[in-house]
Amino acid sequence: MKTISKFTCIIMLAIIITACDSNAQDVELEAESGTQLALRNGGSVINQEYPDAQAEVLKTFTDIATSITNGAGLGADSEYMDQLISFHDYSNIFTEFNYDFNANGYLTDSKGNEEHERMLFGEIVKPGGVKKFAALPGTLKVAVYYGNVANLTFISDFVLDTHPLGEITVNNLITLLFIKTNGEWKMVHEHHSPSKISPSTGEKPTNILSEFDPSSASAAQLEVYATFGAIGATIMANSGTGADNMDELISFHGYGPKFTEFNYDADGNGFLTDSAGNEEHERALFGNYTVEKFAYIEKTLNIALYHRNVANVTFISDFEVEGIGTINNLITLLFVKTKGEWKMVHEHHSPLN
Incomplete structure (x- = not known):
């Protein structure tokens, strides 16, 4: 049976707050995107150079x-x-x-x-x-x-x-x-x-737990938390149904020349990829394998906001994937707000041990 972590009430609250937000839209520049569905994110401030x-x-x-x-x-x-x-x-x-x-x-x-x-x-x-x-x-x-x-x-x-x-x-x-x-x-x-994950040995280090609490989070943090929850929800709803059913998941990314991802293959070899590689990887993984649980280990989630328009989401995952098993990864997801929506522009996934 599929389960998802405690997102539902917080998402509803964040949606209400977001709907009441009257902030003006940012002035954005035209730019070419890197993949087929990345065209949705074209013309974004995400691709502006400094x-x-x-x-x-x-x-x-x-x-x-x-x-x-x-x-x-x-x-x-x-x-x-x-x-x-x-x-x-x-x-x-x-x-x-x-x-x-x-x-x-x-x-x-x-x-x-x-x-x-x-x-x-x-x-x-x-x-x-x-x-x-x-x-x-x-x-x-x-x-x-x-x-x-x-x-x-x-x-x-x-x-x-x-x-x-x-x-x-x-x-x-x-x-x-x-x-x-x-x-x-x-x-x-x-x-x-x-760059290469080796079998871990010795005493496990202690993780310093997060103090992030959705019940006392800011409106902007709740927006990001709602987006994070929506990503989990679409993965849960559509995983295992084919790569072509991952369009909604892909729409949460801000693809373009700046996008980067660090991840690992099945043999523990780290790699660096771009927009096209990320889209291909996510369609293949979530399209072919059913995610039975999408959650984070308790007290490891942090959502840090910078200058109102950039958010860094960090957590240790607690995923269950049919045919793969439990996935406990150290995960960094960088979001940028553009056209009123939060889009991922960088991902770093690495096995806990």
């Missing part, structure tokens, strides 16, 4: 790399680690998905992020141990929305000399979400996952 903001974000990313390189192995409390931490905005809802050395995925917050970064780059990496800090060619993308939110995605090509493991190459799928505040770009979310 070259100056892109350059600023890339400069910030370079400064982050410099802090890490110069401060490697000099201690968790060195001035360079202070600089690294200063590139984060911990005053907002900060979330991080990452993996420990035993291949266990976990969810943490601002405190966990700071402790991890100070320890990793200040103590575990040896002095002078950042041998290479780069992105694999062709994988780095900076997608800017409304000029004040930027999603930086890439597959890392790091070479680090570490105390426990010696010299290692780190090829991770990485999502870094930045917001511009007081004239500076700051990270508010990070999702790191290995």
Whole structure:
């Protein structure tokens, strides 16, 4: 029997609030979309380019790399680690998905992020141990929305000399979400996952649970939550009925040249894809397999709003799929509001363990 998590009452409330919203529609630019059904999202502010903001974000990313390189192995409390931490905005809802050395995925917050970064780059990496800090060619993308939110995605090509493991190459799928505040770009979310998922070992890390509560959420958060619930509802209603019946699911995406997705194949190999790849993957997965449960693990859902028009949804999934079984993934979904609707512009899925 199909079940869906506790969306129904909240969705109804959000629909009422949304219906009463009298905000003016945004001025939007024409742009070509990347796939057949993406034409519905053409002419969207989603595809507008912000070259100056892109350059600023890339400069910030370079400064982050410099802090890490110069401060490697000099201690968790060195001035360079202070600089690294200063590139984060911990005053907002900060979330991080990452993996420990035993291949266990976990969810943490601002405190966990700071402790991890100070320890990793200040103590575990040896002095002078950042041998290479780069992105694999062709994988780095900076997608800017409304000029004040930027999603930086890439597959890392790091070479680090570490105390426990010696010299290692780190090829991770990485999502870094930045917001511009007081004239500076700051990270508010990070999702790191290995390019190849290995069997997890050792003690499982503790997830830092979310404080998000739909009953006390803002109107904008409820709009996003309703959209998230509607995505789950259409998957539940139409999964297993064929790829051509996934049109409604696809309509929730803001496809175009900025769209990116990180995901994994059945063998645990990570990959980076675009609008066309996402549509093909989602039609095949949900069209061919029946989803019996669409939910999130309790107290792992976060909905963070930035400058009113961008929302980051993070959670650990609790899906049941016929023929596959339970799917517990660390999931990042980035939404942008356009023409009064919330559209997904980035997805990062990685197995919990």
